[in-house]
Amino acid sequence: MTASRPTLRGTAGALEAARSEGRAALIVYLPVGYPDVDGSIEAARTAVAAGADIVELGLPYSDPGMDGVVIQQAVQAALDGGTRIRDVLRAVREVAATGAPTLVMTYYNPVLRYGVDAFAAALAEAGGAGLITPDLIPDEAGEWIAAADAHGLDKVFLVAPSSTTERLHLTAAASRGFVYAASTMGVTGTRATVGEKAQQLVQDTRAAGAQRVCVGLGVSTADQAAEVAGYADGVIVGSALVRTLIRPDSDRAAALTDLGELVRDLAAGVRAGGAR
Amino acid sequence: MSGSQAARTLREVVGPYFGDFGGRFVPEALIAALDDLTAAWEKAKGDPEFTDRLAVLHRDYTGRPSPITEVPQFAAHAGGVRIFLKREDLNHTGSHKINNVLGQALLTQLVGKTRVIAETGAGQHGVATATAAALFGLDCTIYMGEEDTRRQALNVARMRLLGAEVVPVRTGSRTLKDAINEAFRDWVANVETTNYIFGTVAGPHPFPSMVRDLQKIIGEEARSQLLQRIDRLPDAAVACVGGGSNAMGLFHAFLDDTDVRLVGCEAAGDGVASGRHAATITAGDPGVLHGARTMVLQDEDGQTVESHSISAGLDYPGVGPEHSWLASIGRAEYVPVTDAEAMSAFELLCRTEGIIPAIESAHALAGALRLGTGLVAGGADPAETVLLVCLSGRGDKDVATAAAWFDLLDPDAEVSE
Numbered sequence: 120m121t122a123s124r125p126t127l128r129g130t131a132g133a134l135e136a137a138r139s140e141g142r143a144a145l146i147v148y149l150p151v152g153y154p155d156v157d158g159s160i161e162a163a164r165t166a167v168a169a170g171a172d173i174v175e176l177g178l179p180y181s182d183p184g185m186d187g188v189v190i191q192q193a194v195q196a197a198l199d200g201g202t203r204i205r206d207v208l209r210a211v212r213e214v215a216a217t218g219a220p221t222l223v224m225t226y227y228n229p230v231l232r233y234g235v236d237a238f239a240a241a242l243a244e245a246g247g248a249g250l251i252t253p254d255l256i257p258d259e260a261g262e263w264i265a266a267a268d269a270h271g272l273d274k275v276f277l278v279a280p281s282s283t284t285e286r287l288h289l290t291a292a293a294s295r296g297f298v299y300a301a302s303t304m305g306v307t308g309t310r311a312t313v314g315e316k317a318q319q320l321v322q323d324t325r326a327a328g329a330q331r332v333c334v335g336l337g338v339s340t341a342d343q344a345a346e347v348a349g350y351a352d353g354v355i356v357g358s359a360l361v362r363t364l365i366r367p368d369s370d371r372a373a374a375l376t377d378l379g380e381l382v383r384d385l386a387a388g389v390r391a392g393g394a395r
Numbered sequence: 396m397s398g399s400q401a402a403r404t405l406r407e408v409v410g411p412y413f414g415d416f417g418g419r420f421v422p423e424a425l426i427a428a429l430d431d432l433t434a435a436w437e438k439a440k441g442d443p444e445f446t447d448r449l450a451v452l453h454r455d456y457t458g459r460p461s462p463i464t465e466v467p468q469f470a471a472h473a474g475g476v477r478i479f480l481k482r483e484d485l486n487h488t489g490s491h492k493i494n495n496v497l498g499q500a501l502l503t504q505l506v507g508k509t510r511v512i513a514e515t516g517a518g519q520h521g522v523a524t525a526t527a528a529a530l531f532g533l534d535c536t537i538y539m540g541e542e543d544t545r546r547q548a549l550n551v552a553r554m555r556l557l558g559a560e561v562v563p564v565r566t567g568s569r570t571l572k573d574a575i576n577e578a579f580r581d582w583v584a585n586v587e588t589t590n591y592i593f594g595t596v597a598g599p600h601p602f603p604s605m606v607r608d609l610q611k612i613i614g615e616e617a618r619s620q621l622l623q624r625i626d627r628l629p630d631a632a633v634a635c636v637g638g639g640s641n642a643m644g645l646f647h648a649f650l651d652d653t654d655v656r657l658v659g660c661e662a663a664g665d666g667v668a669s670g671r672h673a674a675t676i677t678a679g680d681p682g683v684l685h686g687a688r689t690m691v692l693q694d695e696d697g698q699t700v701e702s703h704s705i706s707a708g709l710d711y712p713g714v715g716p717e718h719s720w721l722a723s724i725g726r727a728e729y730v731p732v733t734d735a736e737a738m739s740a741f742e743l744l745c746r747t748e749g750i751i752p753a754i755e756s757a758h759a760l761a762g763a764l765r766l767g768t769g770l771v772a773g774g775a776d777p778a779e780t781v782l783l784v785c786l787s788g789r790g791d792k793d794v795a796t797a798a799a800w801f802d803l804l805d806p807d808a809e810v811s812e
Binding site for chain 2: 180183184185187188191195198203204226227228229230231232233253256258259276277278279280282283290304305306
């Protein structure tokens with residue numbers, strides 16, 4: 120694994136490295152500040168050590184419209200605990216130091232408030248790979264696109280099963296790193312099955328010009344990861360990992376053990392998905 | 396952006412952008428639904444079959460046109476100016492919300508969807524939506540912050556009587572903003588069967604334009620009623636602003652009448668300086684909330700700040716983008732009104748005119764008292780000074796709150812709020 124670790128800051132290198140191994144990449148989402156800032160950094164490091172190729176650090180936001188109950192609960196706790204943007208930037212610096220490309224997933228308002236170009240500059244300086252922007256479509260993203268281009272950051276926009284061909288082209292052209300395909304019409308959360316529309320969406324997004332397409336929403340098990348790895352460049356897992364950290368007994372060591380085990384399972388899953 | 400730039404008058408600005416404000420800051424998954432809704436609305440609003448059906452509903456179901464009422468005994472406390480109330484409180488369901496809901500429910504039928512969802516703060520929009528759903532035979536789910544279900548228990552029962560499912564929202568601050576988040580989550584997952592009947596002029600395009608179009612009947616009626624009654628336009632049109640739908644509905648008819656001042660009254664809660672308020676334009680900053688770029692109450696990290704108001708309907712940390720724009724170009728002015736000022740105006744209208752207003756609308760009444768007094772102090776002739784105030788809703792739902800505020804209950808009385 121270490122041998123194939125890309126030197127590029129962006130996510131394209133890690134995705135290409137996984138592809139050269141004949142597999143999909145494993146992308147993990149964890150919110151900064153849960154259970155606290157240091158705890159979330161430790162969780163992300165644990166995930167990288169257990170086989171995560173790319174890390175998505177969530178910037179906690181007061182109105183997470185695209186998130187289900189698990190992530191809502193974690194980010195609310197992170198905000199109640201006083202997590203700030205500067206904590207997110209520190210987490211990026213420490214997690215990126217592992218060598219795994221580190222994206223920030225954020226709703227747009229905190230970026231807008233910080234100053235879009237200033238945020239991009241700070242993220243790049245911290246060694247971040249770029250942003251995933253769940254409530255920002257390319258049509259509204261002129262300021263972010265200019266800032267990302269100026270600072271050499273990935274721009275990960277989303278496509279959904281409802282996206283028209285025209286919008287798939289628009290989104291593929293605006294993205295850098297990869298395109299995030301939402302597997303289903305809904306919010307984040309674990310589901311019994313990954314949407315059957317996901318595979319078609321990945322094909323259509325590639326046909327619209329995207330070089331790399333990763334699938335998220337609803338993936339929680341190694342079997343599901345293997346299934347998605349059969350057709351996508353990367354498998355994104357969030358709520359299932361966050362759930363391992365939510366413990367009534369607050370036993371952090373046990374939480375990290377569970378997290379590491381799940382990531383290892385998922386990493387085995389993306390390898391079982393077979394070469395495309 | 397083309398819509399804004401092609402407009403020659405303020406009334407012609409249709410979105411998606413109002414100056415720097417508006418847009419669609421939503422997940423990609425909702426874009427197709429918003430595009431469909433935009434297209435359906437563009438078609439419907441010019442289709443006589445749709446507009447005729449809506450006009451009949453307004454007349455026979457809602458009871459429009461709502462009258463204007465001159466309130467001289469109340470106005471005596473505003474420097475003796477002339478004050479006319481636009482009586483949206485007399486509408487079926489008790490507020491202006493029904494104007495918007497009937498239009499969007501008709502549209503729901505037109506696009507072949509069978510279920511509607513809505514957010515509600517005070518419960519007025521939820522009641523109106525539940526009413527329209529009953530009338531049109533649509534399934535209906537209303538999201539309401541748990542905190543608001545307590546403050547407005549009577550409206551929860553009313554919605555359930557009408558057959559709606561009311562879901563108390565227990566995330567975030569458990570108020571209107573969180574109810575909106577939850578409604579959007581529902582919509583993303585159920586967009587094929589479900590239409591989101593948004594209650595105000597906020598949110599992503601086309602909601603600010605569409606809700607404005609459906610509420611502008613308030614100002615259009617009032618403008619012609621005043622011309623007929625006193626053969627002149629008002630010096631100022633005054634309305635309360637939470638999300639801003641009754642205000643936008645009132646203001647729109649007067650946007651190009653540059654001599655008519657447009658005054659929006661924001662909820663200042665315990666006072667703007669206290670930090671416990673909902674005065675978004677007065678004290679907020681530009682940002683993105685609930686799908687639109689607009690003024691937002693937020694902290695230095697862009698986290699939405701919890702708003703506070705005695706009025707659940709104004710207790711919202713955002714505001715419609717068209718209001719943000721009208722404020723930015725100086726066409727409308729927005730003033731803060733505290734809980735105490737609003738309740739004082741509430742009591743005054745009850746005692747002087749026999750009209751119990753919604754506490755939301757009482758903010759506009761308080762704004763009018765202050766405006767009238769100020770104009771007369773500045774030398775205006777009270778007999779020649781005319782204020783038009785939108786009485787956006789009636790106060791039945793607020794009786795328990797008012798009883799507590801004014802300490803009107805016998806100590807051993809039981810009130811089930």
